[in-house]
Amino acid sequence: xxxxxxxxxAAKEIVSREDVKYIIxxxxxxxxxxxxxxxxxxxxxxxxxxxxxxxxxxxxxxPMLEEKLPLKRGEEEDKxxxxxxxxxxxxxxxxxxIQEKGLKREDVVLxxxxxxxxxxxxxxxxxxxxQTELADLExxxxxxxxxxxxxxxxxxxxxLISDVCRSCEYPNPVIYDVLIGEKIEDFKIENFxxxxxxxxxxxxxxxxxxxxxxxxxxxxxxxxxxxxxxYCKECMVDLLEPQWVRRSVDLSENTAWNVMRAFHLAxxxxxxxxxxxxxxxxxxxxxxxxxxxxxVKEMFDYTSGIDTEEKPLLGMFKPDxxxxxxx
Amino acid sequence: MDSLIxxxxxxxxxxxxxxxxxxxxxxxxETGFTQFQELDDPSExxxxxxxSRVPPKSLVFQQTxxxxxxxxxxxxxxxxxKVDSGKRIVFGIRPCxxxxxxxxxxxxxxxxxxxxxxxxxxxxxxxSTLIGLSCNEPAVNCFCTxxxxxxxxxxxxxxxxxxxxxxxxxxVITKKGEELIENLSKMFSKASEEDLKARNKVEKTSISAIxxxxxTEGVTKKLGGMFQHEYWGQVAMRCIGCGICTxxxxxCHCFDIQDESTxxxxxxxxxxxxxxxxxxxxHASGHNPRPSRMNRVRNRVYHKFNFFPRNDGVFGCTGCGxxxxxxxxxxxxxxxxxxxxxxK
Amino acid sequence: xxxxxxMTGEGMMMGENAYKPGLAKIADITLEATGERAxxxxxxxxxxxxxxKNFTFKPGQFIMVSVLGVGESTFAISxxxxxxxxxxxxxxxxxxxxxxxxQKQIGDILGAxxxxxxxxPVEKWKGKNILFIGxxxxxxxxxxxxxxxxxxxxxxxxxxxxxxxxTSKDLCYKDEFSKMAGMDNLQVHLSIxxxxxxxxHYVGFVPSNLMxxxxxPENTIAITCGPPIMIKFVIQDLIELGFKDEQIYTTxxxxxxxxxxxxxxxxxxxxxxxxDGPVFSWDQIKDLEGDM
Numbered sequence: 001x002x003x004x005x006x007x008x009x010a011a012k013e014i015v016s017r018e019d020v021k022y023i024i025x026x027x028x029x030x031x032x033x034x035x036x037x038x039x040x041x042x043x044x045x046x047x048x049x050x051x052x053x054x055x056x057x058x059x060x061x062x063p064m065l066e067e068k069l070p071l072k073r074g075e076e077e078d079k080x081x082x083x084x085x086x087x088x089x090x091x092x093x094x095x096x097x098i099q100e101k102g103l104k105r106e107d108v109v110l111x112x113x114x115x116x117x118x119x120x121x122x123x124x125x126x127x128x129x130x131q132t133e134l135a136d137l138e139x140x141x142x143x144x145x146x147x148x149x150x151x152x153x154x155x156x157x158x159x160l161i162s163d164v165c166r167s168c169e170y171p172n173p174v175i176y177d178v179l180i181g182e183k184i185e186d187f188k189i190e191n192f193x194x195x196x197x198x199x200x201x202x203x204x205x206x207x208x209x210x211x212x213x214x215x216x217x218x219x220x221x222x223x224x225x226x227x228x229x230x231y232c233k234e235c236m237v238d239l240l241e242p243q244w245v246r247r248s249v250d251l252s253e254n255t256a257w258n259v260m261r262a263f264h265l266a267x268x269x270x271x272x273x274x275x276x277x278x279x280x281x282x283x284x285x286x287x288x289x290x291x292x293x294x295x296v297k298e299m300f301d302y303t304s305g306i307d308t309e310e311k312p313l314l315g316m317f318k319p320d321x322x323x324x325x326x327x
Numbered sequence: 328m329d330s331l332i333x334x335x336x337x338x339x340x341x342x343x344x345x346x347x348x349x350x351x352x353x354x355x356x357e358t359g360f361t362q363f364q365e366l367d368d369p370s371e372x373x374x375x376x377x378x379s380r381v382p383p384k385s386l387v388f389q390q391t392x393x394x395x396x397x398x399x400x401x402x403x404x405x406x407x408x409k410v411d412s413g414k415r416i417v418f419g420i421r422p423c424x425x426x427x428x429x430x431x432x433x434x435x436x437x438x439x440x441x442x443x444x445x446x447x448x449x450x451x452x453x454x455s456t457l458i459g460l461s462c463n464e465p466a467v468n469c470f471c472t473x474x475x476x477x478x479x480x481x482x483x484x485x486x487x488x489x490x491x492x493x494x495x496x497x498x499v500i501t502k503k504g505e506e507l508i509e510n511l512s513k514m515f516s517k518a519s520e521e522d523l524k525a526r527n528k529v530e531k532t533s534i535s536a537i538x539x540x541x542x543t544e545g546v547t548k549k550l551g552g553m554f555q556h557e558y559w560g561q562v563a564m565r566c567i568g569c570g571i572c573t574x575x576x577x578x579c580h581c582f583d584i585q586d587e588s589t590x591x592x593x594x595x596x597x598x599x600x601x602x603x604x605x606x607x608x609x610h611a612s613g614h615n616p617r618p619s620r621m622n623r624v625r626n627r628v629y630h631k632f633n634f635f636p637r638n639d640g641v642f643g644c645t646g647c648g649x650x651x652x653x654x655x656x657x658x659x660x661x662x663x664x665x666x667x668x669x670x671k
Numbered sequence: 672x673x674x675x676x677x678m679t680g681e682g683m684m685m686g687e688n689a690y691k692p693g694l695a696k697i698a699d700i701t702l703e704a705t706g707e708r709a710x711x712x713x714x715x716x717x718x719x720x721x722x723x724k725n726f727t728f729k730p731g732q733f734i735m736v737s738v739l740g741v742g743e744s745t746f747a748i749s750x751x752x753x754x755x756x757x758x759x760x761x762x763x764x765x766x767x768x769x770x771x772x773x774q775k776q777i778g779d780i781l782g783a784x785x786x787x788x789x790x791x792p793v794e795k796w797k798g799k800n801i802l803f804i805g806x807x808x809x810x811x812x813x814x815x816x817x818x819x820x821x822x823x824x825x826x827x828x829x830x831x832x833x834x835x836x837x838t839s840k841d842l843c844y845k846d847e848f849s850k851m852a853g854m855d856n857l858q859v860h861l862s863i864x865x866x867x868x869x870x871x872h873y874v875g876f877v878p879s880n881l882m883x884x885x886x887x888p889e890n891t892i893a894i895t896c897g898p899p900i901m902i903k904f905v906i907q908d909l910i911e912l913g914f915k916d917e918q919i920y921t922t923x924x925x926x927x928x929x930x931x932x933x934x935x936x937x938x939x940x941x942x943x944x945x946x947d948g949p950v951f952s953w954d955q956i957k958d959l960e961g962d963m
Binding site: 036037129221 | 539574
């Protein structure tokens, strides 16, 4: 694909730079429609990079995962830059982390790719169960996905696109060093209708709804690890002195965990949907996050991860902040 | 006992009887996935599934278990909680998950005379009768055949039901299974030669539909010389430490113990834990033997394919494929072991 | 075996809850080291009379002590099995549980279960000289063997103790070392890491003290315990001095939760420190592939 070639060339140029350690991009996975995050250290490694609507993973989780290991004698810390391939939402994560001073702008080199939405892997699996052989998926100009297994299939985009992508307002990366492809016009399909459904429920219905889901939580913390913005060195739930959330897996502690995490992401979540994708028991986490995102917009007129110079929402105070909840 | 036949239309009757006499546990449909739960109403059972999301190890190795309770005050009392003793019939468990139970036995029941036993596991295991359900078709990442096992294996179960279309073929394997059949009303008939042929055909079809294979020839020895290899760093680079592989694995058994109490009373609980957490082996002194993801991923692969075989003689993997299905970054254990085999 | 099924010294029988501790009263507390990393030695007496009389263990084994409601930690039993009716352990104040432990008073009740792990093969060592090399609180498990050898003095040859800590305030068991001063064929060599006023003995790290003293490997067993880095250097130095792999023993430590080989946390390679250890001879672990 033309875009793939441009992507590989740009990546080759960047990875050959002296001041770049490695680039993180997408490569084909080990079976079916899988895509795996790949680390390229030289031009040869970059050859396998691809980009397609299958590339749902948010790669910006990696810069904050790097461990600072004790150095051997005479060894110096490798402080070179990290290159990352980012979609629109992913770049917002980087912008938000820079806002919070978790990263410096010069620590990363971003290859931005305007994105028309990624697929929902659960819906794809339903449509093509047992797909063991490697398969491909591309988007055509008419709003369909062309899927190549041992045959070719054409499926309307709306049947497979991820829910979060339907309400996407930032298909183009907000910060980047190189842009691959043309910027995309806004293509938001609808407001996040699942939030509207929730809003229409009564308080009691909502509580029952969430009780049902939180009962299934197995506290694997995959949502936290997959989220690029959950990068606290010591998560509140791991602390022992004092212990905020008990380790027992029951409704009370599960609710505490999920609600506290949603609140810690208020004004920070950039709607990449990784948490919901990672959850093994299908808890609709994006509903929580999107709900809070809506309230944040209404109360403070703030959108996370747009401007790296802006101050983080809950880290600053403006005299005209709403205070109708203050008695 | 000879093999039996149960007509499919009679299954609800059998399940209802089991639910009335004992406790029935079976696969139930949740929001888009299947999970093993206690069923008061046997019609809730859903046999139209390939693999349960959370493996049924949660039935014998509960996620949250109270080890003992205590009361403080003038006199401190410590008490073991009462464990239920009624019979539990687990219906519809897959042969690979049942194999997982056998792999948990050396851990919780001890390996030799004088070893400690986990009371809670032993009691739950002893009161469970396992009725398996053969897999008529494998899932994408199934590879139980790589471990000398089969989708219709009778090795680890008490009874095995194989779906022949309009009826079930029942292998009666252990005394426990026999006792259960004898306890139920006469709704079974003897299986014929024809039935046996049909059952074997189902097994054969299922086996040939499994496409993914893991080559495990001599892998324990091969891994023994590879501990410092740079391959582990490469594989672990993309691991995000989410721990889903450990929570959904039928043989992972790591747990944490914590005290929970109020002023007057409390208890000590055991909860599942994951070796993929950075804090897992963190000493109070600050030293951490597994400081990076490379150490942890390597430890996990070695635990299943080197440490466990060296201690207990079998691979610590059942071939269910859940870790491959749900890993968000496509870390594929089949590929890893096959890569190891191909290395010089 | 007590009536309510709590721990005895000999191992489990069917139907027992391996996680349930026996209750023990704190009979005495000795403040060994002061400061940020304070060390206290606790003397425990089981409340149950049978348990108190019959609890037995071998030198090198450990117990899991808990402050009920706070947590549980692993401690090496630092008294000798020849001392009947009580057990002692030493705890450094580090985290949530040990902080709660250090606030306990004489007479308070703790939970204790054990003994777990393997032990030093003291039977095999009869007739040999024993060299003890300890650092900081690593001296605790060694003290169990030292007292055992002193109580069975005729069975063992020369006893040499090389022990050091960071400062004189961090040295443990100072009173006991003074008492050992007059004993036959027993030498104590103390050291601290940094120069101090009024310090008459060696100043330097424990491995350097070892190389300065150059003990002979002839018919000698060497046991070492301390911070991981100290163990590494001491073993290197012992090999340089001519000690064979089978003559060198150590006791290792890992974060533990169950103590009985089930929670999977304390493994080094395929060995569990709580079941196959904590005592290891160097030839057992020198080629061990694992994260230490």
